[in-house]
Amino acid sequence: MTTVFDEVATGTKKLTVGQAVNRALGDALATDERVLLQGEDIGALGGVYRVTEGLAARFGSDRVVDAPLGESGIVGTSIGLAQAGFVPVAEIQFDGFVYPAFDQIVSQLAKMHSRFQGSQQFPVTIRLPYGGGIGSVEHHSESPEAYFAHTAGLKVVTYSNAHDAYWVTRAAIDSADPVLLLEPKKHYFVRGEVDFDVPTDNPFATVEARPGTDGTLLAWGPQVSTALAAAEAGVEDGYDLQVLDIRGLSPLDMTTIADAVKTTGRAVIIHESSTFAGFGAEISAGLMEQAFLSLEAPVQRVGGYHMPYPPSRLEQDYLPSVDRILDAVDETFTY
Amino acid sequence: MTTVFDEVATGTKKLTVGQAVNRALGDALATDERVLLQGEDIGALGGVYRVTEGLAARFGSDRVVDAPLGESGIVGTSIGLAQAGFVPVAEIQFDGFVYPAFDQIVSQLAKMHSRFQGSQQFPVTIRLPYGGGIGSVEHHSESPEAYFAHTAGLKVVTYSNAHDAYWVTRAAIDSADPVLLLEPKKHYFVRGEVDFDVPTDNPFATVEARPGTDGTLLAWGPQVSTALAAAEAGVEDGYDLQVLDIRGLSPLDMTTIADAVKTTGRAVIIHESSTFAGFGAEISAGLMEQAFLSLEAPVQRVGGYHMPYPPSRLEQDYLPSVDRILDAVDETFTY
Amino acid sequence: MSTISSPTGHQLPEEAIGVLSADGFIDPTESAKAFVDDATAIDHERVAEMYRLMANTRRIDEEGVNLQRQGQLVLWTPSLGQEAAQAGAVTALQDRDWIFPTYREHVMARGRGIPDEKVFDFFRGAVHAGWKPSDYNMQPYTVVLAAQVPHAVGYGWGIAQQQRGWTDARRAEEGRVAVACFGDGASTEGDIHEAMVFAASFDTPVVFFIQNNYWAISTPFEVQSKVPLFKRAKGYGFEGFAVDGNDPIATAAVMDHAVDHARRGGGPVLVEAHTYRMGAHTTADDPTKYRTSEEESQYAQSDPMVRTEQYLRRRFDYTDAFFDEIAAESEQLAVNLREKIVDAPDTISLREKFDLVYAEEHPLVDAQAVAFDRWMEDEDAS
């Protein structure tokens, strides 16, 4: 799937999200010899989604390393590699396989900088393909962002298109702090324009994906496209809906979000994982605190139900849909 | 510390929280031969807080088992024990040591009933002493409720006094579903009246710990006492504050909470872990959805800062305090 | 002797117990001594039954690949090449024993009498668990590597307690054993280690049954370990065996021994069956990216089904009649399966899933179910 590139990218190119990530990883490896990739099957195979295709051949199996099959070991050794001066980029193969590494992420990696009183940096990036709608078996479709965003010391970021895939990945690797990089895997094969000129904005900021005045749809990663489709469909119902693409969950660009919702007065938050104690709750609570007087109606959440991610034949009923989003928008107009 | 009891409890007694838990565990062991306790140091030592003192001697080291030192093993084997017909009660020694078991809790235990289409129950209780303010070293003072409450399939419960310690523990063990039982360890030595008559209410419901009309303080576990102290101190400032004691985080008794806040119009949520994407966010978002029109002011959150739990000399600056709570109440009166 | 040396350098470890040559002659390895008599004493009925399980499953396996290509399945995990190992293991068990499988134990599922369509319900994305575990004393397939292994140990711990004080005779009659299956890749996960520590500590009747098929997706075994995995057992204080997993009678004899040892209360045992994943990891995999066709064709020569057939012919004078019958039976199974699977409806709706999250009531789930009902009605109406 992925083309292998030989030089650091420049100009503008049409790439899939997966190719953009591949290019970002390749450019990071090419420009900083401290960068080391490890993960299950990322070498000869190029990853189960071919996102790392060609990188082992180009940079050597010393820098693009097929790890033994232990997620805690992958994250734990990445911490040690950082202590030895490396900039590790660890891949966890699927969302549902990150939990064996939870202690090393939440209790070690996230806390090391603070624990060591800043005397050592831990620029570890954990790449985690996430999200559903891909018709796969159990544990391949989860959205664990809430578990991680709560964790101080960790940055949690994502993106929804090829351009951002490139720049968010570069920024994650460049970050002096540990970053959990959530990759919307159902978009790996979605193509878009990537501009390789260094962006002027912060790649982790929240950006407007579509302007609108009647209400704001807030989404990230795989659900930005659903939000955009809902906004489009909403036109027929007479709604002019704004869509915000949240790239950084931690840090969360609450200023941009609150300012936007203050203008529209209505907000619907969309995400795939269960709404209960999900990350949408933080945004809703944040709007409560920062935009209360401007709210025309309670902020609504559209997300997964309070159940484990269902078998794939049922996932379309489980995931947020255009109709469910517009229903929530309707609800805000009953106030 | 704990007295060892020989018969199933009856009547009313004054006990510490730790003694009440000890009694609940003993009564469960005495009344149901399927109950099996396992955990690190729970046998001869009686647990690092002596909460299981005397139980191994009374029920045998086959039923009160010193486990090898692996948290994932403790939870993983508890799942298997449940499949063999046992009712396992697993202790994880401290909040900060639960993360190595995260996969077994979140991805296995919580999902098994749903995965198996209800053909098998998993009545596993995980006892987890939690919370800070005890002057201990790193990882002994955390409040990880948000990580677990988000997880469908798991019940997450806690309590704030000796009476509830007894009944919430009994109910957790009786539950046909897996329960994460958060034990407010700083209260282990706090004494209270325990009424052993079977309670008429649901032990996981939210209850009013103090009536009040000007605003509602919402807290659970170790912070209920802080909330009560704040309500008391608030009298001087002219506030008549209600305090709700939230025992079930999942299921969360949102009806009681919303009804209460609809009456008072103001709410402050108090918890120890970082507020960002903490469990308070869910309550705030829930109030947004269910009590919007009755809110006189935005719901406030008072909790830990966005940092790892600090060294113990600094914890009093980190934890919610009466002053910080009243400050938040003041804030709601600026609207 | 059935030593295999592969392009990636693997070779049956010298400690591996093997009895049959690749073409089905009795030709024991050095290390097989203690097991040759037991292995060769396995009667023809059991060998034939193993062959049947292997042949039936291989045909269904092929159908799995086909059905996935035709869009009927979301995924399929071929057991191609690993049939002898699984057949040897499952025929060593009593019905009352419990199996804790990975996602590739199709021969074992068949050995337990699990209908193919139940296995396939999982792979067509209809359910997370294809069958009711207690109907077959086999836990549904687990996808998170190694996670089922502590479950097996906990189960074994429980039955060890229930069997405390039993006489040897009663153990032999009624004693149960848990078999924990996992692969060479999964062996690296921390859960495997904790499971082994707990198993040793509580003397649980658990057989750790490793299918070392030399690959974990694209990762060769050498990345996980430079020494065979049976050697891990000694470090926990129990016995470990390496067996030629493509040799059905060697595997059966070693598993018989291991299961018997566990059943008598002797504690855990580890059996590492050296086999080879002849197919792709799953239908989503492309082995050409990471292994050579020479390697694949070399292993094709040690095909366990061929070996079993040869043994039946040579030692027990089985003839074409038998093999033709099995082939026809297998074909019929495939036909039946297709009928049941192609365009099969959902077995459960999302609405029903609400009621399965908890055994007891949960107000939030109930409220969401009500909202879901209302929503579905609106959808139908519009």
Next chain:
Amino acid sequence: MSTISSPTGHQLPEEAIGVLSADGFIDPTESAKAFVDDATAIDHERVAEMYRLMANTRRIDEEGVNLQRQGQLVLWTPSLGQEAAQAGAVTALQDRDWIFPTYREHVMARGRGIPDEKVFDFFRGAVHAGWKPSDYNMQPYTVVLAAQVPHAVGYGWGIAQQQRGWTDARRAEEGRVAVACFGDGASTEGDIHEAMVFAASFDTPVVFFIQNNYWAISTPFEVQSKVPLFKRAKGYGFEGFAVDGNDPIATAAVMDHAVDHARRGGGPVLVEAHTYRMGAHTTADDPTKYRTSEEESQYAQSDPMVRTEQYLRRRFDYTDAFFDEIAAESEQLAVNLREKIVDAPDTISLREKFDLVYAEEHPLVDAQAVAFDRWMEDEDAS
């Protein structure tokens, strides 16, 4: 020979390498053969240095218990009884090597020149990490059992890459080694296993240094394993040694060998030092609940400090003068420490902690810090 058989049944494993008897005579164990020469060749300066580390630390350790009783510390973890093991290990290292300790490596911290008060800052709840790791090439104490062990392996992996292609001479001069410390209890954690797999897979220069002190709080070693832990190594394909950890010269010689092996690029090694936790687990512990005083007094007889003193006297004619000097020095250290610790102020404020959560800016943390400032001002004003 210094075999110990305890009330709970432990005994030095027969494979354990021991050179000194409990009273300091040279009396090697059967298994010590390969190490006797190296051990007895250790010069008196090193033995004296080990003794100094042990004696100084023991006095400070005592002070730890006192200071905790007096409310100056939140907790103290005595190293009492484990001094020889740690002294043998730390003196086997070069300054450039890295140590990844648990929370009980006080002799090793001293060996690295870490000032006592920095160690105590951790135990008085002032900081989570007592010292700047790169100042001493020693990671701060880790509380989550086993978590530091994959870090050591990752560090070793990193340096192995940096040292690729180095000549043997350069390795000997500049090569670095990582030492991963853990206890018998921690050995059960899954992280230990994954760390060992990674270490073997990447041939990392890591020495796994286990202090098997036979207790994990109240849990006897038998619960973790029925066989000594050095046996685990073989299952991963590297070498493991058991050593009498109360014998300073045996431990030193075995650690010298292990470190040298790792330094030359030979990959990981495991050393299990059999010792005994003579004190409580921590000041919060009460060993009378779970072990007998007979057991404690039996182990008191193999006190490593006595043994080292006897050896210095017998073999190297050290006299009272030396021991008195060390005692005086130790006393002075304790006095100095008390001065620095009693009622010592915070070393850092919560306000400063805000700036340490992230290396880069984080708007939420910044906003909270501003709010915290405002809040503190209000508090001060009111």
